[in-house]
Amino acid sequence: MTVSALSTDFYELTMMQGYFLTRNNPRVVFDMFYRTNPFNGGYVVFAGLNDLLKRIELFSFSKGDIDYLRSLHKFDEAFLSYLTDFRFAGTIHAMAEGTVAFPGEPLIRVEATMMEAQLIEGMLLNTINYQSLIATKASRMYQATGGGQIMEFGLRRAQGPDGAISASRAAFIGGCAATSNTLAGKIFGIPVAGTMAHSWVMSFESELDSFRAFADIYPDNSVLLIDTYDTLGSGIENAIVVGKEMQAKGKQIGVRIDSGDLSYLSREIRKKLDRAGLEGCRIYVSNDLTEEIIETLVHDAVPIDSWGIGTHLVTGGSQSSLNGVYKLAARQLSDGTWLPTMKISNSFEKATNPGRKQVWRFVDSEGSSLGDLIALDHEEITTKSDIILYHPFNEADYFTLKQSRYASVAPLLRLVMTDGTRIANAPKLVHIQRHVKESLATFHGSYKRMINPHFYKVSLSKELKTLKTQLAIEGRSKLNRD
Numbered sequence: 001m002t003v004s005a006l007s008t009d010f011y012e013l014t015m016m017q018g019y020f021l022t023r024n025n026p027r028v029v030f031d032m033f034y035r036t037n038p039f040n041g042g043y044v045v046f047a048g049l050n051d052l053l054k055r056i057e058l059f060s061f062s063k064g065d066i067d068y069l070r071s072l073h074k075f076d077e078a079f080l081s082y083l084t085d086f087r088f089a090g091t092i093h094a095m096a097e098g099t100v101a102f103p104g105e106p107l108i109r110v111e112a113t114m115m116e117a118q119l120i121e122g123m124l125l126n127t128i129n130y131q132s133l134i135a136t137k138a139s140r141m142y143q144a145t146g147g148g149q150i151m152e153f154g155l156r157r158a159q160g161p162d163g164a165i166s167a168s169r170a171a172f173i174g175g176c177a178a179t180s181n182t183l184a185g186k187i188f189g190i191p192v193a194g195t196m197a198h199s200w201v202m203s204f205e206s207e208l209d210s211f212r213a214f215a216d217i218y219p220d221n222s223v224l225l226i227d228t229y230d231t232l233g234s235g236i237e238n239a240i241v242v243g244k245e246m247q248a249k250g251k252q253i254g255v256r257i258d259s260g261d262l263s264y265l266s267r268e269i270r271k272k273l274d275r276a277g278l279e280g281c282r283i284y285v286s287n288d289l290t291e292e293i294i295e296t297l298v299h300d301a302v303p304i305d306s307w308g309i310g311t312h313l314v315t316g317g318s319q320s321s322l323n324g325v326y327k328l329a330a331r332q333l334s335d336g337t338w339l340p341t342m343k344i345s346n347s348f349e350k351a352t353n354p355g356r357k358q359v360w361r362f363v364d365s366e367g368s369s370l371g372d373l374i375a376l377d378h379e380e381i382t383t384k385s386d387i388i389l390y391h392p393f394n395e396a397d398y399f400t401l402k403q404s405r406y407a408s409v410a411p412l413l414r415l416v417m418t419d420g421t422r423i424a425n426a427p428k429l430v431h432i433q434r435h436v437k438e439s440l441a442t443f444h445g446s447y448k449r450m451i452n453p454h455f456y457k458v459s460l461s462k463e464l465k466t467l468k469t470q471l472a473i474e475g476r477s478k479l480n481r482d
Contacts, residue, residue: 138174
């Protein structure tokens with residue numbers, strides 16, 4: 001398997017040729033971060049890293065790619081010759097996939113030559129933005145169920161084949177128990193699941209015949225779709241007939257509804273099943289579910305055992321993308337020293353944080369996360385003193401985190417790739433999913449609520465804040481002089 005290096009924005013290639021021809025190719029640092037939480041929520045689940053690292057390792061220009069670029073008549077032969085043997089040889093630090101993250105924090109830090117770092121930008125943002133968005137959506141839905149069972153059924157509504165595969169992977173990371181996408185099951189080892197379609201029921205002479213046939217073929221996994229004709233009339237009654245027949249054989253059925261008032265229908269179905277002695281029969285629901293609908297149904301104690309979610313999960317629902325960006329933070333001078341760089345904006349909140357950075361998370365004695373600190377990479381953050389935390393946007397706002405309030409502090413960015421090769425095997429997807437749940441468990445519920453979540457503090461160290469202010473002043477002074 002190869003990954004074409006043409007999976008990039010065209011201007012990356014034209015700039016890359018410019019760097020090549022002018023011999024302006026210093027070593028640089030780029031940060032990938034996002035600006036605001038999606039879904040008006042309180043956090044993001046960082047996802048897509050291991051897919052990204054795999055693609056970077058396989059990233060190259062084929063002969064056909066070079067021939068295509070030559071046909072555009074925009075590229076010098078010497079540059080095309082350079083691309084023929086191109087491989088990414090940089091270093092990458094990143095948060096562990098599945099980490100709960102917040103606006104402004106570097107999720108990924110890339111250190112490479114300018115040409116290398118810019119060429120992977122499009123692929124990096126495409127991979128991380130989409131999978132982090134879907135993993136976050138799945139996490140919100142999982143939280144809304146109170147830790148219930150979610151099935152991802154989004155294949156037919158996802159944005160194309162690759163979107164469907166990536167969505168299944170990210171949805172599992174976020175908390176889904178299974179997927180309907182068989183290929184995703186094969187590739188990632190995700191459990192696959194499915195029930196039946198209305199067409200199955202309609203293809204038989206009667207609804208009862210269709211249920212009996214399905215239960216006979218799949219006695220250990222009989223989930224009967226009961227809303228093809230009349231949910232509370234024929235559907236549940238025929239399911240009860242088959243349920244009793246299977247119960248006599250030591251088997252248990254389930255029932256699924258895909259339309260109507262899920263609250264009313266689920267309650268009535270539960271009553272009928274329990275009166276028939278089928279207390280163990282599980283109720284599955286689908287039908288354009290969102291986290292808000294799920295949370296309401298759970299809050300009202302509606303007897304639903306499993307949730308099948310498609311459209312609003314794999315598309316992001318109300319939000320189509322994560323606003324992740326990739327910005328230059330430092331470049332190396334000819335003498336080997338690093339020069340911090342910063343995008344200066346008329347809006348201070350859009351000014352980037354300069355320099356090579358690390359993200360630190362403070363945790364109290366009960367294991368609860370208190371806040372994150374973005375600091376310069378050389379700074380040592382320990383538990384031995386009070387820490388002054390500066391607001392990332394308000395130049396005069398800060399507070400002191402007393403030593404007595406936190407028990408530990410740990411860096412979140414870790415080395416994952418050196419010389420273009422990952423340094424460890426990719427973790428299993430189930431381990432990434434577990435990391436999400438464990439990470440979320442360290443945050444107070446106010447940060448995770450669906451409506452108006454509490455704002456988690458992400459601050460700057462004194463040294464980083466001083467550097468940022470200094471560069472902003474120098475940059476604005478230069479503009480005024482010019």
